[in-house]
Amino acid sequence: MDTHxxxxxxxxxxxxxxxxxxxxxxKTLGLLVEHGPAGVAVLDRExxxxxxxxxxxxxxxxxxxxxxxxxxxxRAGEAVPVPAPVTAVGxxxxxxxxxxxxxxxxxxxxxxxxxxxxxxxERELGLPVTVDNDxxxxxVAAHALxxxxxxxxxxxxxxxxxxxxxxxxxxxVRGARGFAGEPGHMVVDxxxxxxxxxxxxxxxxxxxxSGLGWLARRALRRGDAxxxxxxxxxxxxxxxxxxxxxxxxxxxDAVRVFDEYARWVALGVANLISLLDPDVVALGxxxxxxxxxxxxxxxxxxxxxxPAASDGRSVSIVTTPGGxxxxxxxxxxxxxxxxxxxxxxxxxxxxxxx
Amino acid sequence: MDTHxxxxxxxxxxxxxxxxxxxxxxKTLGLLVEHGPAGVAVLDRExxxxxxxxxxxxxxxxxxxxxxxxxxxxRAGEAVPVPAPVTAVGxxxxxxxxxxxxxxxxxxxxxxxxxxxxxxxERELGLPVTVDNDxxxxxVAAHALxxxxxxxxxxxxxxxxxxxxxxxxxxxVRGARGFAGEPGHMVVDxxxxxxxxxxxxxxxxxxxxSGLGWLARRALRRGDAxxxxxxxxxxxxxxxxxxxxxxxxxxxDAVRVFDEYARWVALGVANLISLLDPDVVALGxxxxxxxxxxxxxxxxxxxxxxPAASDGRSVSIVTTPGGxxxxxxxxxxxxxxxxxxxxxxxxxxxxxxx
Numbered sequence: 001m002d003t004h005x006x007x008x009x010x011x012x013x014x015x016x017x018x019x020x021x022x023x024x025x026x027k028t029l030g031l032l033v034e035h036g037p038a039g040v041a042v043l044d045r046e047x048x049x050x051x052x053x054x055x056x057x058x059x060x061x062x063x064x065x066x067x068x069x070x071x072x073x074x075r076a077g078e079a080v081p082v083p084a085p086v087t088a089v090g091x092x093x094x095x096x097x098x099x100x101x102x103x104x105x106x107x108x109x110x111x112x113x114x115x116x117x118x119x120x121x122e123r124e125l126g127l128p129v130t131v132d133n134d135x136x137x138x139x140v141a142a143h144a145l146x147x148x149x150x151x152x153x154x155x156x157x158x159x160x161x162x163x164x165x166x167x168x169x170x171x172x173v174r175g176a177r178g179f180a181g182e183p184g185h186m187v188v189d190x191x192x193x194x195x196x197x198x199x200x201x202x203x204x205x206x207x208x209x210s211g212l213g214w215l216a217r218r219a220l221r222r223g224d225a226x227x228x229x230x231x232x233x234x235x236x237x238x239x240x241x242x243x244x245x246x247x248x249x250x251x252x253d254a255v256r257v258f259d260e261y262a263r264w265v266a267l268g269v270a271n272l273i274s275l276l277d278p279d280v281v282a283l284g285x286x287x288x289x290x291x292x293x294x295x296x297x298x299x300x301x302x303x304x305x306x307p308a309a310s311d312g313r314s315v316s317i318v319t320t321p322g323g324x325x326x327x328x329x330x331x332x333x334x335x336x337x338x339x340x341x342x343x344x345x346x347x348x349x350x351x352x353x354x
Numbered sequence: 355m356d357t358h359x360x361x362x363x364x365x366x367x368x369x370x371x372x373x374x375x376x377x378x379x380x381k382t383l384g385l386l387v388e389h390g391p392a393g394v395a396v397l398d399r400e401x402x403x404x405x406x407x408x409x410x411x412x413x414x415x416x417x418x419x420x421x422x423x424x425x426x427x428x429r430a431g432e433a434v435p436v437p438a439p440v441t442a443v444g445x446x447x448x449x450x451x452x453x454x455x456x457x458x459x460x461x462x463x464x465x466x467x468x469x470x471x472x473x474x475x476e477r478e479l480g481l482p483v484t485v486d487n488d489x490x491x492x493x494v495a496a497h498a499l500x501x502x503x504x505x506x507x508x509x510x511x512x513x514x515x516x517x518x519x520x521x522x523x524x525x526x527v528r529g530a531r532g533f534a535g536e537p538g539h540m541v542v543d544x545x546x547x548x549x550x551x552x553x554x555x556x557x558x559x560x561x562x563x564s565g566l567g568w569l570a571r572r573a574l575r576r577g578d579a580x581x582x583x584x585x586x587x588x589x590x591x592x593x594x595x596x597x598x599x600x601x602x603x604x605x606x607d608a609v610r611v612f613d614e615y616a617r618w619v620a621l622g623v624a625n626l627i628s629l630l631d632p633d634v635v636a637l638g639x640x641x642x643x644x645x646x647x648x649x650x651x652x653x654x655x656x657x658x659x660x661p662a663a664s665d666g667r668s669v670s671i672v673t674t675p676g677g678x679x680x681x682x683x684x685x686x687x688x689x690x691x692x693x694x695x696x697x698x699x700x701x702x703x704x705x706x707x708x
Contacts, residue, residue: 096666104666152530164629173522175631176506177667185662186625190543198661199624270553271540275518275629277529307552308539312450312458313531 017043017086018339019068020332021061022134022325023093023109025052025160030064031325032072032080033332040144040329043080044071052094052109058117062124065089069125088128089121090335092137092327094163096179101131104179130331130338136172136181137330138320139165142282144333145321152278155320156183156269157327158285162204165330166276172334184208188267206264209286212240215264216257225253244290261287262297263305269298269317270309277313284320291319371397371440372693373422374686375415376488376679377447377463379406379514384418385679386426386434387686394498394683397434398425406448406463412471416478419443423479442482443475444689446491446681448517453532455485484685484692490526490535491684492674493519496636498687499675506632509674510537510623511681512639516558519684520630526688538562542621560618563640566594569618570611579607598644615641616651617659623652624660627669638674645673 021030032044046067050060069086095106101118103109121129139155142165146153151170157163162184166173173180184204185197192201193214205211216238219225228251229235231242243261246254269281288294295317302310302317309315320326375384386398400421404414423440449460455472457463475483493509496519500507505524511517516538520527527534538558539551546555547568559565570592573579582605583589585596597615600608623635642648649671656664656671663669674680 152534166629168522168527169525171523173630176633176669177631179667180506180629180631182628182631182662185628186540187542187621187660188544190621195662199659202662267541267544271625272629274536274539275520275534275626276527277531277534277536279530305553306541308536308549308556313533315530 016336016339017072017084018332018335019065019072019086019089020137020328020330020335021064021089021091022137022327022331023050023052023057023061023091023112024327025094025109026050028057028060028064029324029328030061030068031328031332032068032086033329033336035333035336040333042325042329044068044075052106052111054111055115057109057111058115058120061091061117062121065121065125069127086127088130088335088339089125090137090331090333090338091117091121091129091131092134092331093117093131094134094159094161096177096182097131097133099174099178101129103131128335128339130335132331132334133163133165133181134327134331135163136165136174137328137334138163138284138322138326139167139181139282139330140172140333141322141326141330142280142284142320143167143170145326145329146280146282146318150279152276153280153282154272154276154278155282155284156272157320158207158265158283158287159209161210162208162268163285164272167278168276183268183272186268186271188264188271203264203268207261207268209240211264212243212258212261212287213238215261216240216243216254219253219257219260225257227251227253228257240287244287244293247290247293258293259297262294263301265294266298266301266306270302270306273302273309273313273315278315280316280318282318282320284323284326288319289323295319370690370693371426371438372442372444372686372689373419373426373440374491374682374684374689375418375443375445376491376681376685377404377406377411377415377445377466379448379463380404382411382414382418383678383682384422385682385686386422386440387683387690389687389690394687396679396683398422398429406460406465408465409469411463411465412469412474415445415471416475419475419479423481440481442484442689442693443479444491444685444687444692445471445475445483445485446488446685447471447485448488448513448515450533450536451485451487453528455483457485458533482689482693484689486685486688487517487519487535488681488685489517490519490528491682491688492517492638492676492680493521493535493636493684494526494687495676495680495684496634496638496674497521497524499680499683500634500636500672504633506630507634507636508626508630508632509636509638510626511674512561512619512637512641513563515564516562516622517639518626522630537622537626540622540625542618542625557618557622561615561622563594565618566597566612566615566641567592569615570594570597570608573607573611573614579611581605581607582611594641598641598647601644601647612647613651616648617655619648620652620655620660623671624656624663627656627663627667631667632669634670634672636672636674638677638680642673643677649673
């Protein structure tokens with residue numbers, strides 16, 4: 001997919017190529033991105049299987065970065081019309097990344113915890129590297145792709161857990177330790193199920209992709225959604241993907257479970273709106289691929305059940321543009337911004353976006 | 355109270371006087387504030403009874419502003435050592451204020467809704483006026499008084515409702531419509547009691563000053579806190595203030611109710627930390643006057659029950675400095691900042707803090 005966004009024609013900086021890499025739970029996706037006056041364009045891509053719960057995930061990142069930088073330098077063709085060097089690499093991963101680029105906590109990417117991902121990549125690649133939370137990257141991509149005039153945007157990634165990225169006044173919010181924008185562990189039900197983080201009733205227990213599976217299994221156990229059992233041999237194997245598949249063919253039990261799921265998503269979105277008053281809430285991650293099936297429901301539920309977050313506001317609820325490429329595109333943009341801001345040795349700060 | 359904060363001696367701007375006014379539910383408090391190289395100093399004060407549910411509250415604001423500007427011009431003495439003109443007026447009130455200075459929603463200040471407070475004051479006073487949410491003002495005061503090096507701060511005002519102000523990267527967060535920072539309507543218990551806003555289980559149902567009274571009455575009805583009945587003739591008259599008074603003398607039922615209250619406060623604070631990763635959370639408003647009785651409990655509960663918001667972080671939980679003066683001090687600072695940024699006709703934007 002080539003993703004383009006128009007920018008002002010007066011923005012006459014020369015095209016610059018960076019590589020953005022998204023480290024997922026089961027694969028590593030790299031994109032070669034060109035940043036030009038017309039916006040960003042994806043020129044090339046490389047995707048390899050990898051496991052974020054294994055330390056070797058970093059090897060996969062190095063490999064993908066090498067492949068794309070080499071192809072950018074030597075290969076000319078339809079996707080890469082002119083050979084040109086890659087000037088920086090950005091990496092997004094599902095975890096808390098401190099300002100020095102070290103992964104501090106990553107329940108869904110445990111193999112990376114404690115690794116100086118940035119330091120290792122800079123040594124191996126000989127290029128400036130930024131490392132950031134993958135949902136921060138998605139927020140940056142959404143901000144670049146939706147509309148440059150939007151100043152306040154919240155990006156929520158509904159995956160194994162829930163990630164978040166906040167753009168406030170046009171800038172990515174990093175927080176005091178670089179851990180800002182983690183709505184998944186907002187407590188929305190103090191008597192709810194225990195979360196691996198140690199709290200009870202965290203938003204991601206209900207509203208992540210895994211949460212959709214949990215709601216479906218609960219409905220099945222309660223006898224509320226018998227037809228969902230037909231999707232799997234073992235009811236305990238029922239996952240969010242089964243619900244969204246059956247939703248696509250109009251299965252009524254799947255619709256009912258998805259309605260409940262959308263109420264949980266809307267609840268957390270309402271909290272984010274009350275707190276941050278954004279122009280846009282962008283929903284991404286696996287579940288969000290159903291598009292308007294989710295965003296439409298969330299809009300309706302917000303107006304019906306969450307007046308504090310909807311009356312007198314006009315927040316756009318959208319699917320994060322770029323789809324599964326959003327994280328890698330955002331990582332590439334953060335790498336470009338950091339390179340433009342010049343080297344910041346040891347700090348790992350990739351420069352606030354302007 | 356004179357409130358001083360040191361600033362860098364290289365900050366050599368001349369002292370400048372502004373008036374900051376806090377419109378409370380039952381009184382209007384004005385402060386004459388001098389902004390100098392050593393920080394802010396409160397030179398004079400004026401407090402009049404008023405009702406924020408009555409449109410005449412604006413008259414009280416005009417009166418207080420006039421009194422303080424006149425005294426600043428003519429009266430020299432201990433508090434006002436040198437006569438000097440007031441250059442701007444800032445107003446903080448409990449409500450959503452749009453960017454043009456018009457009050458859009460104020461459940462606890464209904465008399466002000468729809469009024470162009472800023473326009474009227476500018477006409478009557480002949481001075482530039484800024485109008486903002488009172489919790490935004492408290493956040494600005496906390497940011498100025500705590501430590502200028504703190505970049506990320508959340509201020510929470512526990513009063514009739516809950517107000518909030520967010521400082522991110524040293525700037526006050528206003529949001530797309532100027533309504534950012536309203537944590538009181540975060541839903542923290544989807545099956546909880548109905549809130550006047552129309553939602554269920556909003557944080558302020560439990561964790562505001564009114565919420566403390568509600569928790570006490572509920573404990574009394576359940577027979578869990580019999581001795582609280584002695585504080586009032588009619589159990590339905592039991593309020594948060596009664597609990598904090600009895601807490602001060604070690605009443606065990608009051609301690610138990612306050613422990614429960616602190617758990618609700620900590621839950622919302624944990625959510626704010628997960629989302630914004632601040633250096634400091636400042637708790638203000640009536641209940642916070644108990645000081646460490648609240649902040650100490652919140653710190654303990656965060657570390658025991660909310661690991662996602664406490665592990666690996668070192669967030670300071672403090673009582674908002676300035677006490678009941680915080681809102682007016684912050685309003686005075688916002689007025690100074692807006693005046694320094696120059697006139698912004700019609701926009702009502704008081705300039706992001708730097």
